[in-house]
Amino acid sequence: MSISEVPSNLLLLSIFFLILASAYFSGSETAMMALNRYRLRHLVKQKHKGAIKAAELLSRPDRLLGVILIGNNLVNNIAAALATIIGLRYFGDSGIVAAPFIMTLVFLIFAEVAPKTLAAENPERFAFPSVYILRPLLWLLYPMVIATNMASNWVTRLVSKGDQTRKQDDLSLEELRTVVDEAVGKNNPERRMLLRILDLERATVNDIMIPRNEIDGICIDDELPEIFEQISTSQHTRMPVHRENINDIVGMLHMRGATKFLFEEHPTKEDLLKQTHEAYFVPEGTPLDTQLINFQKEKRRVALVVDEYGDLLGLVTLEDILEEIVGEFTTDFAASIPEIHPQKDGSFYIDGGALLRDINRSLDWEISTGGPRTLNGLVLEHLEFIPEQNVCLQIENYRIETLQIRDHVVTNLRIWQIPNT
Numbered sequence: 087m088s089i090s091e092v093p094s095n096l097l098l099l100s101i102f103f104l105i106l107a108s109a110y111f112s113g114s115e116t117a118m119m120a121l122n123r124y125r126l127r128h129l130v131k132q133k134h135k136g137a138i139k140a141a142e143l144l145s146r147p148d149r150l151l152g153v154i155l156i157g158n159n160l161v162n163n164i165a166a167a168l169a170t171i172i173g174l175r176y177f178g179d180s181g182i183v184a185a186p187f188i189m190t191l192v193f194l195i196f197a198e199v200a201p202k203t204l205a206a207e208n209p210e211r212f213a214f215p216s217v218y219i220l221r222p223l224l225w226l227l228y229p230m231v232i233a234t235n236m237a238s239n240w241v242t243r244l245v246s247k248g249d250q251t252r253k254q255d256d257l258s259l260e261e262l263r264t265v266v267d268e269a270v271g272k273n274n275p276e277r278r279m280l281l282r283i284l285d286l287e288r289a290t291v292n293d294i295m296i297p298r299n300e301i302d303g304i305c306i307d308d309e310l311p312e313i314f315e316q317i318s319t320s321q322h323t324r325m326p327v328h329r330e331n332i333n334d335i336v337g338m339l340h341m342r343g344a345t346k347f348l349f350e351e352h353p354t355k356e357d358l359l360k361q362t363h364e365a366y367f368v369p370e371g372t373p374l375d376t377q378l379i380n381f382q383k384e385k386r387r388v389a390l391v392v393d394e395y396g397d398l399l400g401l402v403t404l405e406d407i408l409e410e411i412v413g414e415f416t417t418d419f420a421a422s423i424p425e426i427h428p429q430k431d432g433s434f435y436i437d438g439g440a441l442l443r444d445i446n447r448s449l450d451w452e453i454s455t456g457g458p459r460t461l462n463g464l465v466l467e468h469l470e471f472i473p474e475q476n477v478c479l480q481i482e483n484y485r486i487e488t489l490q491i492r493d494h495v496v497t498n499l500r501i502w503q504i505p506n507t
Contacts, residue, residue, distance in 0.1 A: 097168050097171060101169060101172075108158055109200070111158035115151070116202040117206075118209075122209075136217060143217060148238070148239070149224060150220070153220060169188065169189045291371070291400075291402045292399070292459065293455070293459060294410060295406070301332065303326040310353070310355070313358065317341075318348070325344075327358070335398065339361060346361060366386045369393075378404075432503075437461075441459055451484070462497070464481065465488065473488065483504045
């Protein structure tokens with residue numbers, strides 16, 4: 087029986103099933119491409135059968151797209167041919183002209199836009215069942231798929247001039263931050279911790295170290311009663327031991343060793359030096375994520391930060407880095423933490439030695455931290471001179487008034503945040 091002898095009702099029914107097939111191919115294409123790759127990998131580890139088969143197909147996207155597009159174009163062309171026959175039967179030559187326009191509208195709505203929209207909204211729901219049809223079709227149409235891919239790859243190489251570098255799935259830091267925001271939620275308390283972990287590589291030991299002038303160390307040249315008093319009242323578990331100059335570090339003293347020293351019958355400075363161990367030095371500018379790993383590798387908890395000339399700049403502890411991730415979780419009464427005093431008019435009195443990072447976190451501000459570390463350093467860099475009298479200035483969206491200047495240092499300031507207009 088020739089095609090002209092096939093009843094019109096059967097042709098219409100065939101077109102209906104071809105539209106369904108086209109909708110399947112269109113939805114499958116969108117669903118497979120819209121799958122979250124990181125969730126897919128997780129489901130593969132969980133031994134999800136549909137995810138495993140989908141991952142196998144996506145490992146060769148050229149073949150996957152090849153079988154989908156071959157099937158889609160095949161059913162579309164057959165449906166268009168059958169619609170032309172029906173148009174010719176009922177409307178003559180005008181039916182031949184009308185059929186392509188009618189079929190384009192029908193396929194656009196029912197076989198393209200609608201299924202692709204649904205698949206994009208629920209990719210897993212569409213993709214995982216589809217793999218059980220796509221895999222056999224790939225096997226059945228394999229020769230045609232290979233031939234098509236060879237031709238398309240040749241055209242691709244011709245257009246791209248041989249550049250076949252593939253884009254990797256590696257995410258940038260900002261992309262990871264976006265993933266955290268979407269996966270965890272902006273109001274989730276775990277979000278801040280995750281974002282701080284991502285920010286570790288941006289910060290260095292210089293940003294969180296205790297400055298040299300604030301280091302609480304034991305001077306071995308002091309009298310024994312002074313050393314006893316300092317050890318007895320210290321809130322630290324480890325303290326550097328130095329000679330007259332803080333740069334002349336002898337070693338680090340753990341309070342366990344200091345306790346043995348205090349209970350000696352006739353303690354001497356030599357006994358104290360026996361309890362010290364070699365100090366651990368790190369270069370300035372070491373990223374916090376690197377230093378965290380180094381602390382673990384070296385089995386250390388305290389490091390002394392030095393510059394390129396070997397001069398001591400400050401001290402950084404493992405606790406300091408952990409607090410960068412989880413926030414402050416201990417109360418250190420000996421720590422010199424600059425205070426921020428809110429005022430009724432919305433301004434803040436802030437110590438000049440306050441770290442800009444701490445100010446930003448405490449007040450949810452965005453003062454630039456690319457240069458100086460402290461508020462005093464920021465003001466002096468902006469002024470480019472040390473003021474002899476109090477001055478008022480504006481840096482970014484912040485108005486700053488110096489309140490006290492002592493020993494060439496701005497010790498107290500008043501700051502307002504200027505609203506964006």
